[in-house]
Amino acid sequence: MDKILLATLSNRTRFKALHPCIPMDDMGTSTKWLIGAYKTFFDKNKDADNVDFDVLVSMVKLKMKDTDAAGPALALVEAARKMTATPAQVQYVTETLYEMALAGETARMVNAYQEGEEVDLSYELYKLSMATRKLLGTAAETLFKEPDIHEILAEQKRDEGLKFRQLCLQEHMKGLMPPLSIAFCAPVDSGKTSFLADAMTFMAPQCEKLWPGRPILWFSNEGVVREIWPRLYSSALGKSGDILGDMTKEKLYASYAKAIGGDRQKMKLLDVHGWGLPQVAALIEELNPIIVVFDMLANFKLPGAEKKHEKMETLFQEVREMAAIHNFIAISTVQVSAEGYDMLYPPGTALKDSKIGLQGALDIQIMMGKLHAPEYELIRGLSLPKNKRKVIGKPSSMQAEVIFQPDIARFIDQ
Numbered sequence: 001m002d003k004i005l006l007a008t009l010s011n012r013t014r015f016k017a018l019h020p021c022i023p024m025d026d027m028g029t030s031t032k033w034l035i036g037a038y039k040t041f042f043d044k045n046k047d048a049d050n051v052d053f054d055v056l057v058s059m060v061k062l063k064m065k066d067t068d069a070a071g072p073a074l075a076l077v078e079a080a081r082k083m084t085a086t087p088a089q090v091q092y093v094t095e096t097l098y099e100m101a102l103a104g105e106t107a108r109m110v111n112a113y114q115e116g117e118e119v120d121l122s123y124e125l126y127k128l129s130m131a132t133r134k135l136l137g138t139a140a141e142t143l144f145k146e147p148d149i150h151e152i153l154a155e156q157k158r159d160e161g162l163k164f165r166q167l168c169l170q171e172h173m174k175g176l177m178p179p180l181s182i183a184f185c186a187p188v189d190s191g192k193t194s195f196l197a198d199a200m201t202f203m204a205p206q207c208e209k210l211w212p213g214r215p216i217l218w219f220s221n222e223g224v225v226r227e228i229w230p231r232l233y234s235s236a237l238g239k240s241g242d243i244l245g246d247m248t249k250e251k252l253y254a255s256y257a258k259a260i261g262g263d264r265q266k267m268k269l270l271d272v273h274g275w276g277l278p279q280v281a282a283l284i285e286e287l288n289p290i291i292v293v294f295d296m297l298a299n300f301k302l303p304g305a306e307k308k309h310e311k312m313e314t315l316f317q318e319v320r321e322m323a324a325i326h327n328f329i330a331i332s333t334v335q336v337s338a339e340g341y342d343m344l345y346p347p348g349t350a351l352k353d354s355k356i357g358l359q360g361a362l363d364i365q366i367m368m369g370k371l372h373a374p375e376y377e378l379i380r381g382l383s384l385p386k387n388k389r390k391v392i393g394k395p396s397s398m399q400a401e402v403i404f405q406p407d408i409a410r411f412i413d414q
Contacts, residue, residue: 002031006080008093009035010051012042018094021101030072034080053081102132118303123278130285130325156392160210162291162329165202167413168382168400173364174389178290178327181320181361185334185351186368187341191380192333193223194231194409195368196293199331200267201236201260207290208261214290218269219280221299222333225269232267235409236260276301277318289328294319297332298353308353316361334358336369344369344376345399348385363388378404380411 005022009015015038024032037059041051060073085093105128113119161175176182186192200216207216220228230241233252236259237244244252257264268287272280277300284292294300297319302311316332323330334354340346346369348359359365365386371379383399390396401414 002028002076003079003083004085004089005093006031006034006038006076007083007085008090009038010080012049014090014094015039015042018097021097023100023104030076033073034076053077098132102128120276120278120303123276123281126278126281127321127325159391161389162203162206162210164199166382166400166402166411168398168402169366169384172384172391172394172396172398173387174391176329176364176389178329179320179323180329180363180389181316181323182329182331182364182366183316183334183358183362184331184366184368185336185346187336187346187370190368190370191404191406191411192368193228193295194235194404194406195411196295196331196333197228197231197235197409198411200291200293201232203291204236204266205259205261208263208266211290214288215265216267216291216293217284217287217289218267218293218295219272219275220269220293220295221271221273221275222296225271228269231409232269234407238408238410240407272300274301276303277315277322281322284322284326284328288326291329291331292323294330294332296334298334312351312354313358313361316358320361336367340367340369342370342372344371344379344381344401345383348383359386362386378406379414380404382411 009018019035019039022035024035027035034056037056038051040059041055042048045052045055056077057074060070060077063070106125109119109121109124109128113121155177156174159175161177163170163175164173184192184195186195196218200218204216207214218225218228230244233244233256234241236256247255253264260266268289270283280292280294280300297315298308298312300315302315302318312334319330319332335352336346337350337352340350343350346367348365348367350367351358363386365384367381367383367385369381369383370376380402381399382402384397387396402411403414404411
């Protein structure tokens with residue numbers, strides 16, 4: 001095993017991918033030393049794709065003056081020099097190291113759980129297993145493979161991805177492509193759910209075109225989904241509830257299906273009061289969604305978080321990691337704090353139970369503000385304190401007024 005391991009690690013990309021997984025305490029003295037020598041070699045020779053064994057021989061002789069002590073290390077170097085790992089051997093070493101790392105981390109978590117630490121064991125083990133499964137399905141060489149830059153630039157030029165209905169957002173944000181973590185932040189009773197209904201019904205046909213068959217999941221623990229469904233239908237069809245109520249069931253369902261891209265089951269809503277992220281993660285793995293709405297994220301349970309701001313930041317980090325593993329767009333709602341009340345454009349730090357900590361786990365932060373004066377009852381202000389999808393030639397941030405149409409759950413450009 002040692003010789004195959006050393007032959008496998010002699011390539012830079014494989015070394016970078018696998019080195020953290022090596023159980024160094026279980027390695028023999030010579031093997032451990034040689035792995036350290038590999039690391040030293042790659043650190044000092046940034047352009048080298050493979051280990052130069054002549055350099056390693058010199059390193060052994062310089063480090064170990066005693067011929068008897070140097071003998072085993074030199075023999076290992078020569079054995080590794082002569083041996084070329086076959087693809088099957090590389091795969092065997094890779095899978096073995098990843099699984100050993102999984103076993104070690106699993107044991108650490110189980111011990112912490114048994115010693116009384118607040119560990120959501122099922123969820124942590126799920127995350128570990130998912131990450132390992134993803135690695136096992138990827139050759140080490142491809143982990144650091146440079147993508148086709150021309151393809152990326154062409155994609156950006158085409159501006160592929162999902163767009164919001166509002167032109168002000170379209171003009172400053174490139175199309176949304178997974179994985180992404182987005183926070184939509186607004187005060188109480190300002191139209192958060194209606195804005196989500198507007199966005200999801202506008203994006204649904206785009207999703208069906210770009211990622212056919214992948215659903216949109218909406219997890220609600222603030223209101224109840226029974227109250228959200230009418231707003232979805234109103235937003236999709238641009239008609240108020242009283243008009244929709246006069247339509248026959250067949251016509252209503254057919255019109256709704258057509259408006260959201262043809263599949264009436266595209267959007268799946270679920271009440272998740274009292275849930276934690278582990279239960280959500282299981283559904284995400286099973287259903288393979290393209291968009292997941294967390295409304296609202298702060299209400300999800302999270303064992304071990306003592307302070308509210310720590311809980312918020314951890315929840316956003318967990319959602320971002322989940323989005324990366326399952327390749328979806330996460331949209332999480334956040335309540336604006338008192339600092340941002342009675343403002344069209346509240347600052348990006350005006351967030352309940354957090355300031356700036358959660359922004360590090362975000363790709364896009366959309367703020368929506370409102371003024372309490374009666375003449376501004378239906379005016380909302382949209383702004384972008386953080387925007388990693390900025391359009392070339394446009395500033396990443398922007399401020400714009402939109403008109404809220406509550407009866408049809410839509411927000412129209414001013």
